[in-house]
Amino acid sequence: MTVELGHYALILALALAFVQMTVPLWGSLARDPALMRVGRMAAWASFGFVTFSYAALTMAYVNSDFSVLNVVMNSHSAKPLIYKISGVWSNHEGSMMLWVLILVLFAALVAWRGGGMPERLLASVLSVQGAIAFAFILFVVVTSNPFERVFPIPVEGQGLNPVLQDPGLAIHPPLLYLGYVGFSIAYSFAVGALIHGRIDAVFARFVRPWTLLAWLFLTLGISMGSYWAYYELGWGGWWFWDPVENASLMPWLMGTALVHCTVVMEKRDALKVWTILLAILTFSLSLLGAFIVRSGVLTSVHSFASDPTRGVFILGILTFFVGGGLALFAWRAPMLRQGGLFAAVSREGALIVNNLFLAATCAAVLIGTLYPLALEAISGAAISVGAPFFNATAVPLVVMLLAFLPIGQTLAWKRGNLLGAAQRMMVALGISILVSLVMLSMVHGGPVAAPLGVGLGAWLILGSVSEIMSRSWRRGATLRIFVARAFGLPRAAWGAALAHAGIGVTVIGIAATGWGVENLGVLKPGERIEIGAYSLVLDKSFVRNGQGFREDVARFSVMENGGFAGAVETGKRVHAGRYMPTTEAGILTLGLGQVYASVNDFHADGSVSLKAYWKPLVLLIWLGSLLMAAGGGLALIDRRSRIGIVVRSKAAALLAGRPA
């Protein structure tokens, strides 16, 4: 019964989304406040109904209701509760429900926080958001109904793919979707503003927090997905340039550009047309990602069971929103008022360079991802575009951008002083070059790129430190004043410095992979395998039974200079009802580096074959991304980012001045 109610609530939400799409837009064009107000109510109501519907599906999972096909296919009564709840989004239908839930959640948040927004802008933003929600709810209802019943009712479910029975599943998809779907708000704002033909700094002030929020979640989502793949897949890598990874990287690159250029628009009322275009493109790339994952046109580790009708449906949604957004842009953008002036050497100019490089990187990733598809369609030749291509295109572009970043970061708005900026950054640059040189001379072996990469990372971190220091330090000031000034800087300044330093940390982590050591071998108990300064000694191999699986385990002692540094266990698991074993990598964290062992075969004579890695500083890759997200968070709680604060205080002043 609950299941039918859930299905019914989803259909009601579809109807509400239609109301939300049409009525407020009509109201805003006709300047009818009553009609415009419908938008907020519809957004709240459809959020309520989708939440109910989603909860009903989750209840079916928790109660192991095997009369629901989706539960049968993806769950098992013996599964731990956490995987029953996260199992909801482990499959196509359920993950679309999560997507829709987040979509209406954002609409409801905009409706809630948008009280201070110009009424007509709010109405049209909610309208566009309603249109997106309508399209995706329709997609779920028509092609991917998770509430479908099955008869006769099976006694037991088929279980969840063992790779997905992991905390990673509970964390990675929701964060990623919050990012992907969060960019829909930027899109709705852009389209809403185009409909009205009015775009100014106030617009940027409202769109910026949402963009930052989406960017923050996408950063975390990608980073957590990368760590999950690293420890779960047992390949020892953390980024594979897989089409689906690229699908998340592209909106991230564009979103990063968008976050930066909304600052220009807000502070200087410039780059308006470009900001609008970026907002449309960023969400378009999110939709493209959804299409790539759901349609099965590109094979990847994420391949959902694909169904041609779904691919065509999403292609329809993609075409409508991308084509519609761009057509509206082409029609309305020329009517926008030109923005403020600035010199080429200025913060604005630097941010243009940032945007150009990010857009070029994104284009390189896009071409590399879609080229195999295009070539196969044209000539029938099958090609693979992998790491070598992206390392030769996207990586140099990003390196150029990052090399320039600390200088751009310190340029003043409107008219910057390149010489002054260079002087402020002199110490940071000097130390970074010194770090590179010392490393080049001290570390033997490994690629030359590694010390250079560490130098680049140091440049980014020290550049951020210098930026904060040069903004707080004045000649002759005491330490106390210096500290007070530093803490008095806007949170956004700290956020930018932290995020940029975070990139530096990640860059150092990536550069250090150049010093990684890997080795493979066949070991009998008591034998050892060397990886750099460490060696792994096989203690024993044994069999153990876990919850729903049986595992062959190899236990190793990690030795460092003859001393015991820790133990790692790596194994092969066979889950109940599955034939294929999964590899469980063994990881031992030593400082910021990790020993990573991945067993391949257990032989009859008690020996095991394995691949072992020493990965120095590898944790920095993810720690850096956490810093980036934290920086985004700081910028988000900056006073000037708070949604509606200016408008509200203005309104308050107005009220105070004219008592009713």
Add this chain to the structure above:
Amino acid sequence: MAMTRKQRRLVTIGLAGIVLAIAATLILTAAKDKIVFFYGPTELKTMAASPGQRLRIGGLIEAGSLVKSDDLRVAFRVTDGTTVLAVAYRGLLPDLFREGQGVVAEGVLESDGTFRADSVLAKHDENYMPKEVAEALRKQGVWKGQKNGATP
């Protein structure tokens, strides 16, 4: 020196042009050198692969062809039903590597006609047939599955 709006715009366009030119150069160079073509055994035999050129090959692992030796050296044969290709590899095989299953390998073709692979790929799905393999087998009339490859 104050620039006019027009001059500023020219600077911006010039900058954009430079970045675009860098990106285009990188992409075009990489598109020539860094892209790996995929061939089935029959296609590989009929074309003249230049020695040392990186390739991807794929097909079904011939039943009874897998030979493993102690030092993690592996030899197996890949077939598309018409032609058989010998593959040599040193390293660990993926979990889903089984005789009779589809496989994709990347490496170079030796002068003696053996394919020396440095990576052997398999995806994490029991029912998964690599798309290229399905296509190569379809060309030889062996594979009857859907053209799309990723069978649900």
